[in-house]
Amino acid sequence: MKLIILISDGMGDRPIPELKDKTPLEAAKTPNMDLLAKRSECGLMDPLGPGIRAGSDTAHLAILGYDPYKVYTGRGPFEAGGIGMDVREGDISFRCNFATVDEKRIILDRRAGRIKERTDELSTTLNGMKLEDVVCYFKESTAHRAALVLRGKNLGNKVTDVDPHKIGVVPPRALGLDKESKKTAEVLNEFVERSYQLLNNHPVNKERRSKGKPPANIILPRGGGLAPSIEKFSDKYNLKSACIVEVGLIKGIGRYLGMDIIDVPQATGGLDTDTLAIGKALIKALGNYDFILCNVKGPDLAGHDGNYQAKVESIEKIDLMVGYILKNLPSQVCLSLTADHSTPVSVKDHSGDPVPILFFGPQVRVDEVDKFGERAVTKGGLGRIRGLDVMNILTNLGNLSEKFGA
Amino acid sequence: MKLIILISDGMGDRPIPELKDKTPLEAAKTPNMDLLAKRSECGLMDPLGPGIRAGSDTAHLAILGYDPYKVYTGRGPFEAGGIGMDVREGDISFRCNFATVDEKRIILDRRAGRIKERTDELSTTLNGMKLEDVVCYFKESTAHRAALVLRGKNLGNKVTDVDPHKIGVVPPRALGLDKESKKTAEVLNEFVERSYQLLNNHPVNKERRSKGKPPANIILPRGGGLAPSIEKFSDKYNLKSACIVEVGLIKGIGRYLGMDIIDVPQATGGLDTDTLAIGKALIKALGNYDFILCNVKGPDLAGHDGNYQAKVESIEKIDLMVGYILKNLPSQVCLSLTADHSTPVSVKDHSGDPVPILFFGPQVRVDEVDKFGERAVTKGGLGRIRGLDVMNILTNLGNLSEKFGA
Numbered sequence: 001m002k003l004i005i006l007i008s009d010g011m012g013d014r015p016i017p018e019l020k021d022k023t024p025l026e027a028a029k030t031p032n033m034d035l036l037a038k039r040s041e042c043g044l045m046d047p048l049g050p051g052i053r054a055g056s057d058t059a060h061l062a063i064l065g066y067d068p069y070k071v072y073t074g075r076g077p078f079e080a081g082g083i084g085m086d087v088r089e090g091d092i093s094f095r096c097n098f099a100t101v102d103e104k105r106i107i108l109d110r111r112a113g114r115i116k117e118r119t120d121e122l123s124t125t126l127n128g129m130k131l132e133d134v135v136c137y138f139k140e141s142t143a144h145r146a147a148l149v150l151r152g153k154n155l156g157n158k159v160t161d162v163d164p165h166k167i168g169v170v171p172p173r174a175l176g177l178d179k180e181s182k183k184t185a186e187v188l189n190e191f192v193e194r195s196y197q198l199l200n201n202h203p204v205n206k207e208r209r210s211k212g213k214p215p216a217n218i219i220l221p222r223g224g225g226l227a228p229s230i231e232k233f234s235d236k237y238n239l240k241s242a243c244i245v246e247v248g249l250i251k252g253i254g255r256y257l258g259m260d261i262i263d264v265p266q267a268t269g270g271l272d273t274d275t276l277a278i279g280k281a282l283i284k285a286l287g288n289y290d291f292i293l294c295n296v297k298g299p300d301l302a303g304h305d306g307n308y309q310a311k312v313e314s315i316e317k318i319d320l321m322v323g324y325i326l327k328n329l330p331s332q333v334c335l336s337l338t339a340d341h342s343t344p345v346s347v348k349d350h351s352g353d354p355v356p357i358l359f360f361g362p363q364v365r366v367d368e369v370d371k372f373g374e375r376a377v378t379k380g381g382l383g384r385i386r387g388l389d390v391m392n393i394l395t396n397l398g399n400l401s402e403k404f405g406a
Numbered sequence: 407m408k409l410i411i412l413i414s415d416g417m418g419d420r421p422i423p424e425l426k427d428k429t430p431l432e433a434a435k436t437p438n439m440d441l442l443a444k445r446s447e448c449g450l451m452d453p454l455g456p457g458i459r460a461g462s463d464t465a466h467l468a469i470l471g472y473d474p475y476k477v478y479t480g481r482g483p484f485e486a487g488g489i490g491m492d493v494r495e496g497d498i499s500f501r502c503n504f505a506t507v508d509e510k511r512i513i514l515d516r517r518a519g520r521i522k523e524r525t526d527e528l529s530t531t532l533n534g535m536k537l538e539d540v541v542c543y544f545k546e547s548t549a550h551r552a553a554l555v556l557r558g559k560n561l562g563n564k565v566t567d568v569d570p571h572k573i574g575v576v577p578p579r580a581l582g583l584d585k586e587s588k589k590t591a592e593v594l595n596e597f598v599e600r601s602y603q604l605l606n607n608h609p610v611n612k613e614r615r616s617k618g619k620p621p622a623n624i625i626l627p628r629g630g631g632l633a634p635s636i637e638k639f640s641d642k643y644n645l646k647s648a649c650i651v652e653v654g655l656i657k658g659i660g661r662y663l664g665m666d667i668i669d670v671p672q673a674t675g676g677l678d679t680d681t682l683a684i685g686k687a688l689i690k691a692l693g694n695y696d697f698i699l700c701n702v703k704g705p706d707l708a709g710h711d712g713n714y715q716a717k718v719e720s721i722e723k724i725d726l727m728v729g730y731i732l733k734n735l736p737s738q739v740c741l742s743l744t745a746d747h748s749t750p751v752s753v754k755d756h757s758g759d760p761v762p763i764l765f766f767g768p769q770v771r772v773d774e775v776d777k778f779g780e781r782a783v784t785k786g787g788l789g790r791i792r793g794l795d796v797m798n799i800l801t802n803l804g805n806l807s808e809k810f811g812a
Contacts, residue, residue: 014769021772048810050791051798055811068811075812223812249812346769350809352802353771375771375787384789 001361001398003239003291004282004335005063005390006325008318009056010300012342012355012374016308024299024311024345025356026373032323033372036337040358042369043382045390047341051352054387056300059340060253062387064293065237066230073157074225075249080147082252085139089229092155092184094221096138096146097163098122100214101196107167111144112216118204119146122216125198131187138219141248148191148221156181157226162192171220188221195219232258237291237395244281245295246273254293269297271314275321283328295340296321303343311345334361334398336390337372354384361397407767407804409645409697410688410741411469411796412731414724415462416706418748418761418780422714430705430717430751431762432779438729439778442743446764448775449788451796453747457758460793462706465746466659468793470699471643472636479563480631481655486553488658491545493633498561498590500627502544502552503569504528506620507602513573517550518622524610525552528622531604537593544625547654554627556593562586563632568598577626594627601625638664643697643801650687651701652679660699675703677720681727689734701746702727709749717751740767740803742796743778760790767803 013023020027046052047059048068057078058068076093087093098119100109119140126138134152141147158177173189176182196218199205205215233241235258243254244262246269251261264281266274275296282294298314322337329335338357341350356377358369367381385393395401421427452458453465454474463484464474482499493499504525506515525546532544540558547553564583579595582588602624605611611621639647641664649660650668652675657667670687672680681702688700704720728743735741744763747756762783764775773787791799801807 015771023771044787044789049798050795051800051802051807053802053807053809055809058811072811344769347805351805352798352807375773378773378787378789384791 010343011339042380098216416749417745448786504622
């Protein structure tokens with residue numbers, strides 16, 4: 001028996017007057033999701049708990065069976081893992097920006113003109129720096145983004161951000177909020193100062209200045225987190241697992257959990273993504289893997305943009321993918337379709353509203369729900385579950401879980 | 407966005423043969439609650455957990471987002487806070503009765519003839535007593551009720567009651583169940599003995615004896631509790647908050663949580679209370695506060711009395727209040743209507759049956775429920791939630807909560 005979790009990112013929503021008080025999912029034409037719901041057991045799912053607003057990272061951790069209140073210590077480690085850095089237990093990781101400062105260190109641009117080219121050369125200059133007994137690993141991500149991993153003994157993770165999230169000021173020095181974090185803060189402040197010294201007259205920046213572009217002459221870290229000790233997903237469930245996901249943050253989680261990452265070139269992570277290509281990659285991957293996590297980002301983007309029409313359209317594109325998957329699914333598969341959280345277009349951010357979820361498989365207690373929507377599923381057999389329940393339910397339906405007791 | 411929680415105290419019930427197996431809420435004429443349900447998302451709520459019998463105090467703590475299993479150490483601190491005593495972290499507080507004993511200290515009346523007059527003079531005699539390094543603060547409440555607060559170093563809260571809950575016996579000496587509580591017990595026993603010495607021939611009691619009334623010549627403490635360290639409600643949710651509640655115990659909780667107390671002179675706390683005056687006070691208070699907790703006591707009293715007709719009537723009186731509130735509610739308000747627990751008339755005490763709950767607000771996923779009743783709401787979109795979920799759901803609907811994760 002193989003297992004699939006399909007996540008329509010941020011799909012949950014609230015009633016929208018322009019859609020006759022339907023949600024985008026309720027208003028969208030989703031014949032394939034509805035057919036799947038008709039053959040499934042349906043209900044509501046709270047990623048973290050009723051009313052609690054989840055991030056994409058904490059929600060995915062919960063859905064994959066890892067309690068975020070125990071393992072999530074900040075975004076840094078997953079961001080660094082997501083761009084392929086080797087993050088180990090005890091490391092302190094940060095999200096970073098390449099930024100522009102003047103000679104007084106006043107921030108002129110938090111994104112160095114949204115620099116795109118040659119950030120790998122700048123990273124090479126910084127990567128491997130030793131400060132006291134700490135090694136600093138640094139790697140560029142997309143555009144002005146990067147990640148920093150500090151590896152050394154007795155490093156705390158309670159450090160304030162260097163990135164002040166505004167321009168016209170000198171970046172504040174990081175503060176350590178306990179004894180071990182004071183050491184982290186010292187190393188971090190020294191790294192920031194040296195990044196200026198090493199980058200300011202770097203050939204890449206000389207070229208940028210000659211072209212009238214702002215130099216990427218300082219690194220601004222934020223979101224420091226201690227790399228949690230996490231049991232690998234394959235070990236936890238004894239499943240050979242992969243993820244087909246569009247954005248770095250979720251890739252980072254997959255990589256962190258030891259899952260293989262399957263890249264789909266046509267998956268853009270935008271509203272223009274090729275959902276059918278993602279569906280095909282998923283069906284193909286079923287030949288090699290026992291478990292596949294698939295996430296399509298579109299509905300979340302449309303929610304953040306406050307664009308209900310785009311959200312309806314992106315849900316309809318995902319419905320096409322669901323249709324392809326249904327048509328090509330082997331019989332011995334259990335599948336869950338859900339969202340990681342709600343991103344209501346009226347809120348333009350994640351909310352704590354529960355999301356619809358369904359479980360499909362050969363032995364599911366099929367209920368009477370025949371539409372996949374936030375309110376339709378409340379009549380389902382599943383009731384209201386939590387993110388941490390999903391893998392337990394799925395492995396149970398697949399007859400793959402251990403018994404507790406005799 | 408402003409938030410309201412309306413609590414119809416003890417409203418939940420069980421089917422009653424005399425009401426054709428309807429509950430009092432199901433049998434009552436509640437057009438306004440029904441209209442509100444029609445425009446809301448409905449479900450069931452377990453104050454503490456399915457089947458668990460809650461007190462009014464523990465239920466209110468849970469509904470306000472404080473886990474009673476972590477913060478509730480006995481009724482004393484909230485009772486003392488409720489009558490305006492200054493209760494500080496580390497204090498040990500007790501509920502007390504003025505009682506009548508004979509010269510052998512045998513209890514003749516646990517309530518001193520339900521004494522009403524001049525208990526403040528008796529309290530003054532006892533208040534401020536110093537025993538070892540402990541100061542005893544004492545204050546009268548309504549009728550024969552009072553509260554005692556012990557303030558000193560290293561006081562434990564594991565002490566047995568002095569009030570034996572029966573007459574014809576000498577009050578048992580308090581026992582301390584651990585080392586620190588032994589000190590509390592010693593102080594407490596000394597306080598009880600001195601209360602007799604100071605009160606027995608007090609002018610108030612001389613007058614009572616002359617009128618043939620039993621003297622209030624001893625204090626019987628019970629329900630000792632350590633004042634918990636609690637984050638203020640306003641800080642926890644960043645909301646300027648007030649409560650409009652009828653009874654001391656709930657006022658005590660509100661005061662303890664740092665909420666402002668709005669007194670409504672027409673609110674008697676009895677079946678004769680003026681619910682419309684309470685509704686008007688609530689609408690007026692919305693001008694000054696972000697959050698209001700409102701509790702009307704009637705249904706609980708009728709439940710304790712085992713009087714189903716009085717319970718139906720008191721629910722219908724609350725329905726009038728709901729009608730007034732609905733008619734005068736500003737648009738930017740999220741409101742939850744529920745009970746703190748069930749007080750079935752057949753039980754004459756709190757039970758662990760879940761209570762109906764609804765959430766109303768501009769962006770709620772309105773469901774198909776059009777009656778507010780214990781069984782009608784089970785068809786609602788909310789499913790079955792817990793007391794601790796209420797504030798999370800309400801602040802989420804009001805877009806006032808923090809995100810966990812990215």
